[in-house]
Amino acid sequence: MAENETMYNFGGDEYIFVELSRPFNLSVNFRIMGILTKILDAKLPALVDYTPGNSSFLIRYNPDITPPREMMDIIRGLEESITDVTSMKITGRIIEIPVLFNDPWTHETVMKYREGYHQQTELSDIDYCAKINGFSSADGLIKAICSAPYMVLNSGFIPGLAECYQLKPEEEQIQVPKYLNPRPYTPALAFSYAGAFLDIYPSESTGGAQLFGMCAGPTINLEQNLYDFQDSMILPKPGDLFCIRSIDMEEFKAIRAKLADGTFRYKTVHGFTFTPKDLMDYAQFAETIKRRLYA
Template identity: 40%
Template sequence: MTEQSTEILYLPNARYTWGGDEFLFVEFDEAMNLTANYLATTVAHGLEQLDLPGVVDVCPANASLLVRFDPDVLGGEELRRRVQELEAQARTATQHTVETRIVEVPVWYQDPYTAEVVQRFREGYHQDPSGTDLDYAAKVNGLEDAAEFIRRHHESPWLVSMVGFVAGLPFMYQLVPRARQLEVPKYLSPRTDTPPLTVGHGGCFACIYSVRGAGGYQMFGVAAAPIYDPGQELPDFEDFLILFRPGDIVKFRPVDEAEYRAVQEQVEAGTWRYKQAPVTFDVEAALADPATYNRTLLEALDGAEN
C-alpha cells in the first residue's frame, strides 16, 4: 500500500452528533473521499442487517450517515454503541471491499434537449453566458475543448456515492486520482428547468437528473434510458423503482442520435435492459493504482451480456 493510500484509508474516528431525539448523525470526514464513503456505506449495510427494533431509516451519504430511530423503542446511547461497533469492524477488517456491480449508461452528449435549456439560462444564471456548459467545463479544467472534456468524462468509471435530492438521483464520484478529477462549479443561480435524465456536474460530482425539474448543475447530455421507474415496468426495476444504490459503479458510454432513439424504442417496448456485471470493489486497490484497477472494472463490464 502506498503512503498516500495509507493516509487516506485510516481516517480519524467518526464524529457522532444528535438531531433532536430521533436522529443520529455520523460524520466520517468533512470532505468526500473513497474511505469515508466506504465507511458510510459499510456501516449503513451493517446496521440494516442488524434489523434493530426502533431503527426507522438508514441514509448513507457521501461521507456521512444519518439514522432515524424511535427513542421509545431504542435508546440513543444503545444505538450509538451499536453503530460504533460497526464502524470499528469496518476499520479493522482484513479486506476493505464491497460486493457491488458496474452498470453501463448510454449518454447522448451535446444533445438538443439540454442545449435548448442551456441557451434559456445564460445571463444572470451562468458564469460564462457566451458559451455552452461543456465549453465552460473544458475551460475551467484546462482542457483543449468540449470534445476532450467529454472523453475524460466517459473514459473512466464513477462510484455512486449516494442517492437522493430527488427520487433516484445518483451522485457519482470519478475513480481517478484527485489531481485528474473533473471539477466544475454549479450555476451562479439555479435554473427552473432541467430535462429528465440530464447528465450534470457540480463540484466534483456527476449526477443524472431522474425527473424534470429545477437544478444548478452544468448540463452535458442526456442518458438514453430511465433510472427511476415508479411503475416498475422495465426488467431492471422489478425489485425496486430506483436503479442505483450507493456503492454501484457507473461507466458512461457515448451514443449518437440513432442509438439514442433505438434505446428509446426498447424502453417504450418494455424490453430495455442495462448492461451490467457484478464486481467486488476494493478500496485499497482503487487508491493504490487507480488506472490499473479501473481496467479490471471495465474488463468485467466488457465481458457482460447486455
C-alpha cells in the first residue's frame, strides 16, 4: 500500500473510515476539511456523527437507512469530488495561549507514571522530549514551541481537547512518541505533545501524550460564564490559530484569579482568513500572525 493511497475501511456495521494518507501532511488535512464540509452540505439522511482525524476521517451512519456498501460509495463520490484545495478559504481566530512550562502539577504527574508507562524512567517528559529532538535543554524546546503558530486540526478525544499542528516545515517539527501505556490520570489543561501534534487536555483524563506544562486558560467552559465561551462551551475549532506564550508562575496565578472571578479573556483576533497557499512561506506567515495578534 502506497503511503498516500486513500484507503476505505468499515468500522463494524455503523462506521466508515477513510484514511487519505499514512503520514501526516497539512494539504491532506485541508482536503479533509473540504470533504467534511461537502459531506455535511449533502445532508445525508443516514449520517449520525463524524470526526476528522489528522490524515483521515470517520463517519458514523445508520445502516438501516443506507446500507454499508451504498454509504461507502456515496462517501467515496464526495471524497473524490474534492481535488485542489490550495485556494480553499479557511476562517478562524488567532488566539494567544499562555502556558506555564515545567509547572509543578504536570511534573508531579509525569514523575509518578514512569515505570511501565514511559519510554525511560529518569527524565521528565519535557527533558526527554527536548533531548530526543536535539535541544540541549527544555528552554530550546519551549522557544521552538513559541516561535510559530499552531493550527487546530480537530477537537477530538474529549470535549475541549485541542489537537494542533505547528505551521513550520516538516523537518523542523518537534516529534515525540506517545507513552508506551496511557497514564490513568492527566491534570486538566495539561499542555502536551504526541507524535508531531500539540494537545491541550481540557479536563482531567487518561492520556498518552508527553506533558510539558499547564495552560492558564480553559478550553472548555460548561457554565459558559467566560467571554470567549458565550457562543460555544468549547474553545478550539478546526482552522483556529494558537500562538503559545511562555509565562511565569506569577502571571499564571494572576490569570487563574481572573478565571475564578469570571473576567478572563483570551487575547484574540476574530475572523482571520487564509488559504493553504499562504503557507508556502511559513516564516512570513508566522510574522503576519504575530503582527495581527500584537498590533
